[in-house]
Amino acid sequence: MVAMPHPTSHAKAAVTRDDVARLAGVSPAVVSYVVNGGPRAVSQANEAKVRQAIKALGYRPNAAARALALGSSEMLGMIVSDAMNPFFASLARAVENAAAERGYTLLLADSQASLRTERRLIKNFAARRVDGLFLCSMLFEPDLMDLEQADIPVVLLNHSTDLATAGSPAVMKHGAGDHGSNSVGVAFQDGARMAVEHLISHGHQHIGLVMGGNAGGDLDAREVGWHQGIQNAGLTPGPIVRAPFTREGGHRAGQELLARAERPTAVFVSSDQQAVGLLCALHEAGLRVPEDLAVFAFDGSPESEYTWPRLSTVAQPVKDLAQTALEALLAPNPGGESQTKIFPTELVLRTSCGCH
Amino acid sequence: MVAMPHPTSHAKAAVTRDDVARLAGVSPAVVSYVVNGGPRAVSQANEAKVRQAIKALGYRPNAAARALALGSSEMLGMIVSDAMNPFFASLARAVENAAAERGYTLLLADSQASLRTERRLIKNFAARRVDGLFLCSMLFEPDLMDLEQADIPVVLLNHSTDLATAGSPAVMKHGAGDHGSNSVGVAFQDGARMAVEHLISHGHQHIGLVMGGNAGGDLDAREVGWHQGIQNAGLTPGPIVRAPFTREGGHRAGQELLARAERPTAVFVSSDQQAVGLLCALHEAGLRVPEDLAVFAFDGSPESEYTWPRLSTVAQPVKDLAQTALEALLAPNPGGESQTKIFPTELVLRTSCGCH
DNA sequence: GGAGCTAATGCAACCGTTTCCCTCTAAATC
DNA sequence: GATTTAGAGGGAAACGGTTGCATTAGCTCC
Incomplete structure (x- = not known):
């Protein structure tokens, strides 16, 4: 009788370069030279043999x-605070596409609006030696210790530390006083002001105003923009309702708004x-939109397109954001x-x- | 003058176990033993010293x-066909949570409904030696060669190869004739039939019926269920409109439906x-829902909750799906x-x- | 007091690549 | 024809962990 391999031992060892x-x-x-178009040239004959062997x-x-x-993964x-939010989903997709173009794989993680999870994810990424990290944190000063120690570059995405900046892509240089990471964002304040002016x-x-609350407690630039737009026109601000950045939050904010004594004729959300x-x-x-109450939203996510009625919204240039963030990550600024x-x-x- | 380190050389080598x-x-x-609660015991004194050094x-x-x-990543x-779809997003979140509980990191990738991308992603995952792969492919017979060669287990998620199965969690054993990977899904046909019966x-x-088209060209079980529900009641089927699985697709389907000579009083989507x-x-x-046209949807995604009017829908048990898929992946079936x-x-x- | 045991630890091989450095061959130059 | 030179390829040292195996020390038990 012939010795037979054990039936369940289909654990074929992986094929290696050797x-x-x-x-x-x-x-x-x-083999390495061929696979990587390596640092050294290979004769055509051998290259062909290697390619054939690889395929076989x-x-x-x-x-x-x-x-x-390589020292590089x-x-x-x-990390986004809510991957189920269509806006973040579209941002993530844009980043993934940009990264793929440069040969990078994107690891998308969802902190689910939890600081503990965010910290765990950062540790995990640091251990995995990612070459860089995009952070859409809810905090304005996230805990980047782990990253710094591992010498991993970070860019803060969609953060609006913006002070009234007008016009086209602005660049602000910071000193060493900051937390020391690049950030890419949109002009929250300008956008909100423009929306109000349109209304x-x-x-x-x-x-x-229906405003989401950020964890940091800082004043959101959108709120500033809203206020600014109203004041510039010499009007008095309408009611402010605060609610989480969710559909449910918006729903409750709506109920609360309608319960107020005096109802505005329009809201910025x-x-x-x-x-x-x-x-x-x-x-x-039973209210009609926009006749009884006009609504202007913010983000320009795909979900704004097919609501009833369709949402007028302040669109963020997701693709530009992603492209720029990637570049900032891959080419860390020289001066530090x-x-x-x-x-x-x-x-x-x-x-x-x-x-x- | 003292020799100074070059100002830009802040490339502190990573701290190693040594x-x-x-x-x-x-x-x-x-150190290894301490970090992993390793295969061998360590004296308390040394463990303390090591932990301190690690922290320092x-x-x-x-x-x-x-x-x-380790041979394991x-x-x-x-891989999902559209990460921006809130249903897939919620499924991915459930899977990620389940995986995290078992110490695994989830790499989520979006094939963006492109077969070429799907294939590229599979290759990428195979190279990265993921310990397993969840696939929400659009194809019923995705190309799993790369995975098989790399001996990576796969589970097909949300695939409905289901033949009319009633009752609670069903298990069907397949022979070797199949593509040989596990799959986890929901009873599409039953769900659709129930929705129709409710209407x-x-x-x-x-x-x-507003029906999405799958790439495979196979008949979707939801369509079968819809048909079955109608026939069981002795009715004749209403119009069928086919459109992509997107908001835009649904919008166009709606326009097309209304352009038909005879309008149904209800639709299953x-x-x-x-x-x-x-x-x-x-x-x-200008139609009223549900008075002029009743709508029943499918998925139970978070986005169904706050539409106008709120959507009645066939909910998929996302958490169970994720949990079961994970188990199927981690404990590959014995018999093969x-x-x-x-x-x-x-x-x-x-x-x-x-x-x- | 020596054999035998256990607990704790160190050594070194291995995981699969990349790439530096050296050797070898063949062609080009004088 | 000898010497240089370039082009190709091979050997082997990292990279930073895990872990089997050997070693040591400190016991107990006869």
Whole structure:
């Protein structure tokens, strides 16, 4: 009787570079040169033999070994506070595409609005030696110790430390006083102000605000912009309702707004997602949008497009954001000083504000 | 003048296990034992010294080296066809949470409904030696060659190869004739049938269908269920409109539906996302939901909750799906034969169907 | 007091690549 | 024809962990 391999032992050892070398009749180094278009040239004859062996064996280089030797994982991390939010999802997609173009794999993680989770994820990414990290934190001063120690560059995405900046892509240089990481964002304040000005151009005099709360307790630039737009027009601010950055938050904000003694004729809402919830609450109360209450949202996420009515919103240039953030991450600034890049927003006029 | 380190040379080499060992005055092996609660015991005195050294140096084990030595990356991959779809986003979150509980990091990738991208991602995951892969492919027979060669287990998620199966979590054993990977899904057909039966219980006799198209060209089980529900009641099927699984697709489907000569009094829609677009089109045409046209959707994603009117939908048990898929991936079936686990769905009754 | 045991630890091989450095061959130059 | 030179390829040292095996010290038990 012939010795048979154990039936369940289908654990074929992975094909390694040495196997390829053996089959091709060359040294392991040559295989590496071929695979990477390596630092040294290889004769055409050998290159062909190697490629053939690779295909025959189904060889696939081990990324872990490569990362170890190279000191680079060719992975980038990204942490968002809510991956289920269509805006973050679209931002993540843009970043992933940009990264893929440069040969990087994006590790997307969702902190689920929890600081503990965020910290755990940062540690995890640091251990995995990602080559860089995009952070859409809720905190303005996230805990970057682990990253710094591991010497991993970070760019803060969608952070609005912006002070009134007008015009096109602004660049601000910071000193060493800052937390020392680059950040890329949009002009929250400008965008909000423009939205309010647009509502005013529709004749609204009494404009409320539905504002999400950030964990830091800092004043959100969108709120400042809203206020500014109203004051510039010599009007008095309408009611402010604070609620989480969720559909449910927006819904509750809507109910609360309607319970107030005096109802505004228009509201600016700090995110599309909240606006969706708000619209729902408005309809439930039998109100017409925009006739009884006009709505202007913020983000320009895909979900703003097919609500009822369709949401007018302040769109963030997601692709530019992603592209710029990637560049900032891959080419860390020379002087060691951190930069903040701020993009302008664009008004997307649909029906919820009264247009059309 | 004292020699100074070059100002830009802040490239502090990463702290390694050997550094820790040196500082703690023990051998590198002991450090490993402490970090992993390793295979061997360590004296309390030394453990304390090591932990202190780790903290002092900010040591963080290199995951690549660990993966290389261990032969396991402790990463799981997941590919979805559209990460911006709130349903997939919620599924991914559930999977990520389940994986994190077991110490795995989830690599989420978005094939963006492109087969070429899907193939590229699979190759990438195979190279990274993920310990397993969740696949929400659009194809019924995705190209798993790369995975098989790399001996990476796969589970197909949200695939509905289901033949009419009733009742609670069903398990079907397949022979070797199948593609040989496990799959976990929900009873699409049952769910759709239940939705139709519910619409019929509201008195509807003329029920249409808005159906997404899958790439495979196979008949979607939801369509079968819709048909079955109608036939069981002795009714004749309403119009069928086919459109992509997107909001825009749903919107166009709505316009097309209204352009038909005879309008149904209710529709079953194959996904929440399409239903959102459909609602928008209906409102634009001045129709009332559910009075003029009742709508029943499918998925139970978070976005169904705050539409106007709120969507009645067939909810998929996302958490169970994720949990089960993870277990199937981590504990590959013994006999080598693949299993298919199917979960029942649940009707979430809101207002779009006529309830409340 | 020596054999035998256990607990704690150190040594070194291995995981699969990348790449430096050296050797070897063959062609080009004088 | 000898010497230089470039082009190709091989050997082997990292990279930073894990872990089997050997070693040591400190016991107990006869």
